[in-house]
Amino acid sequence: MDYDITKYDRPSVAADIVVFTLRRSDSESYRHLSKPVLSVLLVRRTEEPFKGMPALPGGFCCREETIEETAFRKLKEKTGVDSPPISLLCNLSRLGRDPRGWIISCCYWTVIEYTRAATDKNAQWYEVSLKEEGGRHTLVLTDDSGREYVSEVMMNNPNELYNQSAEAEIPENGLAFDHAEMIVSALLKLRSSLEKPYAAFRLLPERFTLTELQQVYEAILDRKLIMSNFRRKIAPYVEETGAIEGGAGHRPSKLFTRKDVSGQE
Amino acid sequence: MDYDITKYDRPSVAADIVVFTLRRSDSESYRHLSKPVLSVLLVRRTEEPFKGMPALPGGFCCREETIEETAFRKLKEKTGVDSPPISLLCNLSRLGRDPRGWIISCCYWTVIEYTRAATDKNAQWYEVSLKEEGGRHTLVLTDDSGREYVSEVMMNNPNELYNQSAEAEIPENGLAFDHAEMIVSALLKLRSSLEKPYAAFRLLPERFTLTELQQVYEAILDRKLIMSNFRRKIAPYVEETGAIEGGAGHRPSKLFTRKDVSGQE
C-alpha cells in the first residue's frame, strides 16, 4: 500500500444544500392571481459559531453514505420532504472558512414543491431577492416577520467560484459561514437550468396550468415573459390532460402535465 | 461547540483531474494539414490497488491548500504545466470505490496546450475515442504503443452522475478505480462547453488560424463542421492580428487572436 489512510491528517466533510421553493402569497381579490415568491430554506444556528444566524441546512458525512445521501438525509430531517434529485454546486475548502477547523463543504442545490411542514422548528423559508451590478451581487433574504438579511457577493464568472472569495467580515444581519455565496451561485444555476423546464416541473403539482408554469419562470428569472412566446418555447415539454380548471373570474384554463421527451433531464 | 471535529470518523479526500489536450500527428505531405487528436493525461499506477493500470493524476488534500490547489499541485508535479483554470466535475464518494478505505474523490477537468514535457515518467497522453448508444458509452483510450484500454460507462443524464454506478468489475485492459466514468463525464462537459470557444482557445497558441480553431472543435466534437457556418459562429469571439501565415502549399491564412468580450468565460 502506498497510502495508509490512518497516517495522514484528514478533513471533516460536510454536505450543505440550497433548497428553493415557490410560495404563493394570499390572493387579493376573487379574480386576481397571486404571484409566487422564490424562497430558500434556512436553519437558524443554535450553537457557536455564528449562533443565531441563518445557515443552509447540512451536516457531516458518515462512512455509510455518499455525500448526496447525507444531503438527502439532512433535507428529510429539516423538512420531512422526500428528496428530489439534487445537483452539485461547488466544493468550498478554504482553510478558515469554518472556525471549528479543517472542514470542507460539498454544496448541492435543488427545488421542491412548497410544504409548510418543516419538521425542524428552526427551519424557515426566506424570500429571495438578488440584484447584480458589475459582478457585485446583492442578496437580500427576508423572513416571515419581515426582517432582512443582506449579503454582498463578488462573482464575475459563476462557473468558477472556488474559494477565491476573501475572508470578508460577516455583518450582523448576514448569513453564517460562506453560505451567502452558495445561495447566489445556486440561484444563478437555477436560472440557467430553466432553459429546459424540468426544474420548474418540480415546483408544481402533477397537473398545472400554463400560466402557473410561466409564473414559476417569472419568479425565478425575476422578469416578465410574453405569454405566447413562452408557450411556444415550452410546448414540446408539456401535454394536455383534457381536464379544465374553472371557478375563477375568467376563462377556465386547461390543465397540462409534463411530457416525457427522449433524452430527458 | 456542537461539533468536535476530532471525535468523529473522517474520510480521506482526494482531488483527481481530467486533463485534455490536442496532439497533432505528423503531417503526411507538404500541403496536407495534420488532424489533431484529443488525448487525456493518465498515470500508470506503481502501487496496489490497480497496480500497473492507468489512472487519472491526483492526490490527497492537505490542510494548507484548497481542493483546487491540490489539483493544481498534482498537475504541476505530473506534467510541469502551470495550472490553467479548472472546473468541478463531480464528487464520488461511494464506500467501496477505493479498496484502501473511505476515500472521497473531488474530480475536476481542464484543457491545456500540448506539451511533451511530462516530468513524471509514468505520465502519458492517451488518445480518446467515445461512442454512445442509448446511454451506453464506450470509452477507448489508446497509448502511444497502440495498446487499447476499453471501458463501458452507463450514463443517461450527464448532469447527475453521482455514485449510482454499480460496482462493476474492472477488466484487465480497463482503468483504475471509477476513473473511466470521470473521463466520460468530463468529455461530455468539454463538448457542451464548446458552445462558447473559451476552452478551445486554451488549446491553441496566442495567435491561430480559424482552421486550427475549427480543427479543435472537430477533434473534440468528433464530427466535421461546415467552414462558413463555423466562422460566423465564432466571429464575435476572435479578432484579426493583421499577421499572415504562409509557407504552405495553398493560400496563406490570417492569424487571429481571442477577442475580449464582456461577460467572459
Next chain:
DNA sequence: GCAAAAGTGTTAACAGTACACCCATGT
C-alpha cells in the same frame, strides 16, 4: 358590462444549415 386571465395569430429579426463558388499558394 367589465376586469382578468386564457388562448391564438402575425410579423420582423435573427441564428443555424447546407451548399456553391472564387482565391492564393508551393511544388
Next chain:
DNA sequence: ACATGGGTGTACTGTTAACACTTTTGC
C-alpha cells in the same frame, strides 16, 4: 496545372421577440 486549404456569399429553415387580437368566465 493542380491539389489543397483559405475565404465569401446566398438561399432556406427554424427559433425568438414583440405585439395585436379574440375568448370565456364570475361578479
